[in-house]
Amino acid sequence: MSSTDAADDRGTRPDPTGGCPVQRVAMISVHTSPLEQPGQGDAGGMNVYVLESARELGRRGIEVEIFTRRTTAAQPDLVEAAPGVRVRFVDAGPYEGLGKDDLPGQLCAFTAGVMRVLAGLPEGYFDLVHSHYWLSGQVAWLVADRWRLPIVHSMHTMARVKNAQLAADDSPEPPGREIGEEQVVRAASWLVANTASERRELIELYAADPDRVHVVSPGVDLATFTPGDRAAARAELGLGDDEDVLLFVGRIQPLKGPDVLVRAAARLRAARPDRRLVVAVLGAPSGSGLRHPTWLSDLVSELGLDEVVRLLPPVDRPTLAQWYRAADLLAVPSFSESFGLVAVEAAGCATPTVAARVGGLPTAVGDGGVLVDGHDPRVWAETLGALLDDPEARRELGERALRHAQDFGWDRTADQLLELYRTACRQGEQAPHDQPLAGVPTAVIP
Missing domain, CATH: 3.40.50.2000 (Glycogen Phosphorylase B;)
Known part of the structure; x- marks a missing residue:
């Protein structure tokens, strides 16, 4: 994020001194593995964001486990992606042939797989859940409610924004996605926006609480993307x-x-x-x-x-x-x-x-x-x-x-995320998902 962003456009700044220690983070990325090649299928900038931010957190001594859907039989249950970063593959529906639009019907199976893993871990093993994209937010909502964890959620894209700017002959996002996104916005302890404009969209289009939307811009690998001959x-x-x-x-x-x-x-x-x-x-x-x-x-x-x-x-x-x-x-x-x-x-x-x-x-x-x-x-x-x-x-x-x-180095992104995580943990007992979601349906409409 540019240093020129005004503080009042970022929402309430997390308290860098009053946050609790964070040791382990569960990241959820249902529809695309961070290990996939960006630029094909459903893999893109979000894949890069999840993996690179996790790597930087790992360098700071934070253990990160990323839960994603298994898409081939060859994928093992667990992959060490980087020091301190593990990717867990969860069975949810057929390995192949399912597109992103088919996955709402597999959220129950995916959530059950995540919960089975967590049930085998000591209580309090994870300090919080960071979910990416609305499908993952639905899973995080249930997982966090069961284990009393705060939720940090990144939308990455939003149906109402995309539908307002459709290309010719493109298909609009379905109403079920909009409902699911509304639920996630209300359930999350904190929402991470990539930019100040995305923060405004969350507030104006989804009635997000301005005090719980924080801008953290993605980073770039400045060791790889450098000038050259x-x-x-x-x-x-x-x-x-x-x-x-x-x-x-x-x-x-x-x-x-x-x-x-x-x-x-x-x-x-x-x-x-x-x-x-x-x-x-x-x-x-x-x-x-x-x-x-x-x-x-x-x-x-x-x-x-x-x-x-x-x-x-x-x-x-x-x-x-x-x-x-x-x-x-x-x-x-x-x-x-x-x-x-x-x-x-x-x-x-x-x-x-x-x-x-x-x-x-x-x-x-x-x-x-x-x-x-x-x-x-x-x-x-x-x-x-x-x-x-x-x-x-x-x-x-x-x-x-x-x-x-x-x-835009990833180190800066990770520092800001960690600051936010600490505050989310400190305020965990006051997390919105502890409260009834008045007026919001309790099931995703596929």
Whole structure:
């Protein structure tokens, strides 16, 4: 989080001296394992957040156990992910073939699996539960109520926000999710928002108690995402020094808007046929994009851009850092983003971002890029083309981006989470989930 965020926009600040000691944290991530490759399936920035924050907490001597759903028979019951960090795989429904929208029907089975594990541990083994995404919040609600634990919850995305900003032909989130999110907001001891704008959305759209919503921005691996030799990165990736390289990193679904970039690229090509343009798209079909997995490649062919657009699978983090270094610009044309971690990763590599002015992207981009209002490919083409033709402007933005990224180390995220955990433990006896949830249904509607 930027140091310029006003204290009164963050909610009541946790007391750094009066909190109780925290030794063990149970994290819950039902629908996606933190060990999955981001950029495919349901894996994305949340996976990175869960694993990296847990690793940093582990470095501080906090033991973290992450409960997630088993999706293949090959996954063991327990994996040591890092010193002090263990991932537990829980059986809940068929290993394969279940999408995120199918999981509300498996919450009972998942919760039962988590409770069986906890029943075999000494009373008071965990100090609190930190749940990620609304499905996990439903599980945390029951677990915390049984073992009298405080709940810290991170939404990551919200149905009412997404539904207000749908891409064309995208499907709205179901009413059952909105009901489930309302329940979690009321049950949580503390809510963690990625940005000040997300905090306001929780308060305005879900009637969250302002005193229990705390802003903790995600971090970035500043040891991996660093500036480097652009020419060497391009040589490694098979890119030419004289090519204009636009990069998209994310899951291939309408929400992320990769088609906006492809249509803008068609206009760039038409305006300057001599431009040696490369559009690299790193990701795999996900979410509503799975209904027609070839929708983006079909659009590329329809626009005659098969020699311009490279559709590539997700890559590991060192390779991703090379792509950021090689690119002239990162494009993030999302219709909704709770934060936009890829913008900060690119900033760590001194690569500027052109992003949609939505959600948390203004915070993630800072002054290290350009924000675009709306998703009109004509406007995106004009913005991208102007920057591609102005290397000095890109250089200045890249320098600003690099400075901006230094405020987002995972160590800072972990410090703020730990401060919040201590306060949540100290105030555990007053946790909202100890009180009746007046007016809220007691079951999730799938």
